[in-house]
Amino acid sequence: MKPETAAFAPIPHDLTLPLPVPREILLVLLIVSFMAHLLFVNMMVGGSFLTWIFEFIGVRKKSKAWDSLAHLICQTITVNKSLAVVLGVAPLLVINVAYTIHFYSANALTGFAWILIVPCVIVAFLLTYAQKYFWDPLENRKGLHLVIGGGASLLFLFIPLIFLTNINLMLFPERWAAVRGFFSALLLPNVVPRYIHFLLASFAATGLFLVWKTRRGEFVEVESFPEFSRDRLIRRFYKITFHATLVQLGAGVLVFFTLPTHGVTLKVAGTIFTGVLFVFLLIYLLKKEVESSPEEIGKRWGKITTIFTVVVLFMVSGRHLYREESTRWHREAMAAKTAEFIKQSEVARVAFEKSGGGLLNDPMELGKVTYKSTCSACHQAAGQGLPGAFPPLAGSEWVNDADPGKVIRIVLNGVQGPITVKGTVYQGVMPSHKDLLDDRKVAAILTYIRSSWGNQGGAVKPEEVAKIRAEVSSRASAWTEAELGHPSK
Amino acid sequence: MDFPIFHLDGMGNRMLIAVIAILHVLINHGLAVGAMPLIAFLEWRGIKTGDRRWDDLAYRFLFFCFIITTTVGALTGVGIWLSASLVNPYSIGSLIRIFFWGWFLEWIIFVTEVVLILVYFLTWKKWIGEQKEKHNRFGWALGIFSWITMALIVAILAFMMNTGDWKNKPSLWVAFFNPLYLPQLSFRTPLALVTAGLLGMFLTYFMIRNDRDFRNQALQLFSKWVIFFIPPLVLGAWWYWSSVPRAMTGHLATALTTMGFTEWHEHLIKGSMVGILVIAGISLLSLWKPNRVPRFAVLLPFVITLVLLGYFERIREFIRKPYVIPGYMYSNTYRLEDYPLLQKEGVLAHSTYSVVKNSKEITGANQVQAGRDVFMLTCTRCHTSNGMNGVTAKFEKMLGKGEWDREVVANYVENMHGSRTFMPPFPGNADELKALAAYLSQLRQNPEKSLGSQNEGIYGVPSKDFNLTLNPQ
Incomplete structure (x- = not known):
């Protein structure tokens, strides 16, 4: 044979x-x-x-x-x-x-x-x-x-x-x-x-x-x-x-x-x-x-x-x-x-580099892309969260707080449950993103989520992130709700 | 990974490697690297003092180490190769190609080490009198070669975890400048010496049965040996421990942020402190009141050392994530540079061993089967379905025990690497992602075991050909 x-x-x-x-x-x-x-x-x-x-x-x-x-x-x-x-x-x-x-x-x-x-x-x-x-x-x-x-x-x-x-x-x-x-x-x-x-x-x-x-x-x-x-x-x-x-x-x-x-x-x-x-x-x-x-x-x-x-x-x-x-x-x-x-791999790679090589300069665009890759796994595509597991961002009192300081802190160091969002208590843990995202990206993500899905929080500047990053530079652990203080609407 | 897929769905594939590897490291460190200089030292003491009992003790100690290292030690060493290449042929195959001469050199030193231990052990009773000092020199040489074997292996391990610079600088020398190399070596060396001393303390009860006076002398000597190496052990452990995060942020930028790692890192320092205190305590007690130490008490620090070693090796492996070869191959064994192709055409289209051959063939009817194939190809190197590190448990933790929404599962898999940075990005295309989500969400209701090629044979044999015979004519 x-x-x-x-x-x-x-x-x-x-x-x-x-x-x-x-x-x-x-x-x-x-x-x-x-x-x-x-x-x-x-x-x-x-x-x-x-x-x-x-x-x-x-x-x-x-x-x-x-x-x-x-x-x-x-x-x-x-x-x-x-x-x-x-x-x-x-x-x-x-x-x-x-x-x-x-x-x-x-x-x-x-x-x-x-x-x-x-x-x-x-x-x-x-x-x-x-x-x-x-x-x-x-x-x-x-x-x-x-x-x-x-x-x-x-x-x-x-x-x-x-x-x-x-x-x-x-x-x-x-x-x-x-x-x-x-x-x-x-x-x-x-x-x-x-x-x-x-x-x-x-x-x-x-x-x-x-x-x-x-x-x-x-x-x-x-x-x-x-x-x-x-x-x-x-x-x-x-x-x-x-x-x-x-x-x-x-x-x-x-x-x-x-x-x-x-x-x-x-x-x-x-x-x-x-x-x-x-x-x-x-x-x-x-x-x-x-x-x-x-x-x-x-x-x-x-x-x-x-x-x-x-x-x-x-x-x-x-x-x-x-x-x-x-x-x-x-x-x-x-x-x-x-x-x-x-x-085939080479051809696909070249095509990919050509199409995706453009720099994302617009903060909303950058925020949208980075949100999808960094946040949406838990908070979901439209910021609706997941009942019982991940709190929503849409309509969240934390996200819509006039002062973005709390959410900047949360993104940088993470947060440890229990935390109350829209009247529901969530027990999970959010990891720190300090080393993962630079100031520009943190600002872009926050700008994006604070202006999407009906949110009215407004834009966040990279300088604001940099300032808080410097303040909390020595902190390693995640925040708790008690430390941050629940935002009063 | 284009191989028939070996998969252990219960204990998980990584556990197989881990069990073999940790056993090997323990024997290598304690019974070879640490014990050989200790035994040569005991023999030397016998020569200096003229007391035959030290020589007998050294011989008995060597006998034990000889038997264990040439059986369990040697075979677990080979076993690391066998298990790693069963579980992850693509990465081990690539690593051998990259580090071929490094391994070859390692092998030559390993052969020398084995020949030396054979000579040292088998000539003990023959090279006496004038030849005794020459014999003792063989012992020291053996100690040095055991240490070089370890130093080289650590270099290769460190090199493998380097920034992925091996493509530009394929010289093994780069390994010795890895930020983790020296800290690792200065941790492992005293650890090996301390472990050997602890082992000596334990074995003393069996090696010296009747001569209580000499037994106490030996216990005290081993205690001194252990105590002598505790300060360098503390320093080495501290250096290694504090350079791990730096090395990680250095080239992965992210792993530090994971909860799991922070937790390990904390446990490790606490565990190390407790371990070292217990070791020091028991050694001091043996030094002052050798009669008072219950023989199994010295096993305790030994067990602690084992656990610590396991922890350190675990961290070392963790540092690599999400890669198996940094900058070249993810831990799912897909190469970074193939991602654009695979994410467009799908992993099924480029895999020989799958039932569904192409994501274009996925229909409603075979969606779960396609998902199973994708799971086998892209997840099983680290995860099982319901066993160790099982995906079901992971999703249960996030999504609860109820029914899982397929879209939520798909969305998670698609984006998890953004925040779970130890996870590689999903390599398949959109249809495969949906299929995987369909498979995963039905796993909850239908907890099937996913079987590997060792049980089921290769995947993707067209069903009409399923009754193949072994010897067609």
């Missing part, structure tokens, strides 16, 4: 501010910072699962060795998670700028799930700390300890799904109209395969990470257990990466063929399949490593990790190109609409 022909494909207009840096730079920043973030997320998620699995094996086998290994891996999760969070801010910032409309729209459509990320991650992290620091205190209550770790792992299982759903949803504006919250967005094609892809990658990356840790001698504590001599440990971790990568081959095919086809161009396919060639090389090297002798094992770590990084780079780039291609039609349509909007 061509996305343009979808039953309802919203084409909103984009922000009108220019990008702060050329888009290409943003996209490079996005890929680089996202890869760094993803690496730590993978190791965090993989570490959490492996910790739980190994601890569980330890309980089942009543093996101190497995328990100690699990404990060591557990120590790494909290460091990785801190780096995952802090490194995640940059890609978040960049994707906000590079794909503003798409990203934000997807967030809004899955709003509840999206904001749930915050409490979910907090709880997951607290559970991870509990898992780490209660390892020894809960030594004899393994069931409870496994529940804590399991809770963290389950949350780590759920949270990436929210992110994946959103960055998938953002690619397909032609389907936004059918989405009703997170769970329906989950049903879009490609979400589940991609999620499996991500989980496998987490195991693969964590395997390599743990080989690195072992080779650095950081697991020396468990190496005294015969089943965890250094070479066996390394082999075990390599096998995790090896098997995860093998399964990944199948999962990768699934991911690729569930992609909506309109974004799959030759460039996208070419990038991904070049990556696949490196996967074969990776599998070959891993197999050799797993089969090598205890003395030799671990020596190809650098090479393997390099190839692994190359694979990730190709896959992330392929994914990125797909993102660009699949949203291209929409971004172009949006850009056209935005340009059109900017033009």
Whole structure:
């Protein structure tokens, strides 16, 4: 299906501010910072699962060795998670700028799930700390300890799904109209395969990470257990990466063929399949490593990790190109609409400035205009007020007072009810307009209301306002009727 | 705002951001900016006196701060982004574009801070003996970086509220000359240090369980720390408090005149005085009679600090009104420069997500629906229908519980910004104003909940296409 022909494909207009840096730079920043973030997320998620699995094996086998290994891996999760969070801010910032409309729209459509990320991650992290620091205190209550770790792992299982759903949803504006919250967005094609892809990658990356840790001698504590001599440990971790990568081959095919086809161009396919060639090389090297002798094992770590990084780079780039291609039609349509909007806005603005630019010199005209914008919301268009809420100005003894001093004071500082107007008591509060209106405007408004709607109060001069303004300059609060004195007719 | 509209009609959208942000500020100030120098000081004291107990205390204190800052602290920080961009994508999107490098710099300092706290905490038990002094220097460095993070954020916040001059002078340096910048910083810094001291007093009961003699010593030390920073706190608070109105009259000319603000401003000074007196009282009591202080008494000033902080942040946000980006965008997310177009052609004509697409389509039959669309587009970033800051309650206060005259409602909406200067002018055209008034006045009799895109999906899907499937072939 061509996305343009979808039953309802919203084409909103984009922000009108220019990008702060050329888009290409943003996209490079996005890929680089996202890869760094993803690496730590993978190791965090993989570490959490492996910790739980190994601890569980330890309980089942009543093996101190497995328990100690699990404990060591557990120590790494909290460091990785801190780096995952802090490194995640940059890609978040960049994707906000590079794909503003798409990203934000997807967030809004899955709003509840999206904001749930915050409490979910907090709880997951607290559970991870509990898992780490209660390892020894809960030594004899393994069931409870496994529940804590399991809770963290389950949350780590759920949270990436929210992110994946959103960055998938953002690619397909032609389907936004059918989405009703997170769970329906989950049903879009490609979400589940991609999620499996991500989980496998987490195991693969964590395997390599743990080989690195072992080779650095950081697991020396468990190496005294015969089943965890250094070479066996390394082999075990390599096998995790090896098997995860093998399964990944199948999962990768699934991911690729569930992609909506309109974004799959030759460039996208070419990038991904070049990556696949490196996967074969990776599998070959891993197999050799797993089969090598205890003395030799671990020596190809650098090479393997390099190839692994190359694979990730190709896959992330392929994914990125797909993102660009699949949203291209929409971004172009949006850009056209935005340009059109900017033009229309400009035309309207110029016309407005031409028509409304005339200075209001006549006090009655100025008073009328300023009255409408400043006073009429409460006192109404014809000064009739609103029964029970706002006192009338038409026929008011305050407005018609021969001395305008009281109304000038009221306009400048406001007035606090109760106040009696035309025999009715009003309880409201009128705000101060001291800083809002200059002398000329206060005079114009008062001139207007004192000569309209049957009122006979007469004109007020700006000098009169200035004089009273100077007198009350230090006053901050509103007047009361007692202070002003009710005008006697 | 041309996005699917996320809307929380009960608690209100702003409350979501506020809860997350205040929690973050409290943790940032108390447990990072204030606590890191205090912990480095405790560690240093351990080195100087040779008394291991100070070192243990410092480590336990750091443990607490480490756990909280790297979980709740870090995630509420990200949460400010997530919630603000859910609620107000147009303004946050624009702000990121304007302040891109400012945020980027902030991020780099933030990364450094996180790496430093990881190093400081995880090497505590490893870098001992000769390396202890080096370790202590990391603590001080961490304190400095936490402070720089705050100083930079405050600058960005201050800059965002500046006169709207960012278009001409897009350098972040302008932020440091904002009239509110230094007052804010000199308020927040001692506040953070005092909060950390209070937290220390409270945690002492948990950190030192058996050694009563040392517990009293620690309580007294924390009290001295708090008392030492009270004078700068008073000065900073006073400076900030008295520069707020000036800053407001400086660029908004009006906000001072609003009753709400005057009230806050008064509450704030009274609240601050009471708060600081309570803090000083409890600290002095702990200093003289450490045995006599009930442990939960020290929570009281802590709660007061929290409330005060909330108040200050509220005012800071209020200063911006009626803008979200001064001189550029109103708090309803419409740009000032688009007003002539929108007030002529209407907001519906330029919005993708509305049921009624154009004010020309408004007939008697769909007037309320059009009004609902206009309400969602122009009011819901700050208001709900019946919940927090609800429009129904606002109008009830003015017009009573009876039926509301549509014309009165329309007249109010059209002109309210003249005297309620914190409100932006209504961006739509005359037909939309009527429709909005029709919707608002029927809300009284028909208190429906307005739902956002997270519940209902996007608006404005033509009804014949309503049965869209997710995966059409």
